[in-house]
Amino acid sequence: MLTQQENEYLTQVGPGTPGGDLLRRYWHPIALAQDLSDENPTKFVRVLGEDLVLCRDKSGNTGLIAGKCPHRNASMVYGRVEERGISCAYHGWLMDCEGNIIETPPERNDAIMKNVKTTAYPLQIFLSMIWTYMGPTPVPPMTRYDTLFRKDGHRDIRLHPVLDCNWLQAMENSMDPAHLQVLHQEFIGGGRSPVNTTRGYTDDVESFEFYVTEFGLMKKRTYKNGTVDEHPLVFPSILRQGASTQFRTPIDDTHTWHVHINFHPTADGSEPEDAFEPKIEDMGPYKQSPEAMHPQAHFTMHHVIPQDHMAWETQGPLADRSIEHLSYSDRGVVLLRRVLKEQIEKVQRGEDPLGVQRGENPPMINTNIDEDWFAKGFRQAMAEKPAAG
Ligand code: FES
Ligand SMILES: [Fe+2]
Structure with a gap:
């Protein structure tokens, strides 16, 4: 259980909030490259509670600038792009992709061009x-x-619907191994029937363990048949599970962009030319109506991720952790909250948080993908049936 104040401390993402300061120390995926085109050279995006506009000018420069024009606040999403940048549709103030103001029609205001920059x-x-x-x-x-930078594999992207809830609800799920055997019981039995719906396949599991790594946290699940799976939470907003690297980019306090990058290593270690050109698949919607919120929305529950979306969203747009009752199996969630608080405090002291690298060519970080049973199974399948893919 957390107090309302502790809950806000960990979950808020906006500028100037402690959690927002931490999240601003990392690179986040915010859109698909194909979202910008000659026909649609601007796109509104909200990221970490800030309203912004992506744009591509006619020289091919891409920018992410403040959503509002610095003149009198009209939206830059209606701006017209030209070779030099993007021109506000209202009075024509022209900005380049670095945020410099380079024209101020109808007059030329040198003081503004020199002293004002847009974000x-x-x-x-x-x-x-x-x-x-x-x-x-x-x-x-x-x-x-490794899952992002390794050259010896193919990648694909799965775009899931925007989550109508706070990012930390998805991340707490990443440190919650017990839910798999219950929430996803329809999809993990391999032809068996669960003992009952309350326990699902809980009795398959011998133990859960949790520990801190150099880049986040690990949850470890040991099954009674000896199988072990370990899925790292890559700090702060990523889960690496099997082949997938699951990004949960906070849009604002109550919405989260959810995208998976799947990495499939080649069986023979070869490096395909298109290793960094993933195909993109849109997976949604997961609820009817897609725009509705719980309780008006009905989640489809038709596979694992829609079930997760149901669990995370019905906790509330921002889960009230002052009314929860944590149990022993929630100790991974408790560890995540503790580490998140410690890392926020590090940033407040001016230090780099977990997982931030410095230098021109930092070393690749091994998230242990080759040891992951799911990825291993995929590699074996590929080796046995090379024609499949
Ligand atoms: S509001 Fe953008 S140029 Fe005036
Ligand atoms: Fe799940």
Whole structure:
């Protein structure tokens, strides 16, 4: 259980909040690269509680700038792009992708052009997605996780519906191994029937363990048949589970962008040319009506991720942790909250939090994907049936 104050401390994402300061120390995926095109050169995005506009000018520069024009606040999403940048539709003030104001029609106001800048965040296009870093300088490199940077495999992207809830609800689920055997019981039995719906396949499991790693936290599940699975929570907003690296980018306090990048290593270690050009699949919707909120919404529950969305969203747009009753099996959730608080405090002291790398060419971080039974199973299947893929 947390007090309301502790709950806000861990969950708020906006500028100037402790949690928002922590989240601003990382690169986050915020959109698909294909969302910008010649026909649609601007896109409204809300990230970490800030309203922003993605734009691509006619010179090919991509920018992420403040959603409101610095003149008198009209939306830049209606701006017209040209070679030099994006021009506000209202009076034509022109901004480049770095946020410099380079024209101020109808007059030329040198004082404004010299002294005023609009917000512009660094971005990268990588793995068919647009990523941004919204924190203080110096800007760190994107953390070199193996599932993102390894060359010896294929990737695909699964785009899940936007979660109508706070990001931490999804991340607490990543430290909650007990739910698998109950919430997802329709999909994990392998032809067996569960003893009853209350226990599901709980009795398959011998033990759960949790520990802190160099880049986040680990949950470990040991089954009675000797199988072990370990799925790392990659701090702060990623779960690496099997082949998937699951990003939960906070849009604002009560909405979260949910996208999976799946990495499938080649059986022979070869490096395919399209390793960094994933195909994209849209997985939604997971509820009817897609825009509705609980209790008006009806979740489809037709597979694992829709079931997760049901659990996370029905906890509330921002779960009230002052009314929960934690049990022994929730100790991974407790550990996550403790580590999150410690890392927020580190940022408040001016230190880099867990998982931030520095330097020009930081080492690749091994999230143990080759040891993961799911990925291993995929590799074996690929080796036995190379024609499959
Ligand atoms: S509000 Fe944008 S130019 Fe006036
Ligand atoms: Fe789940």
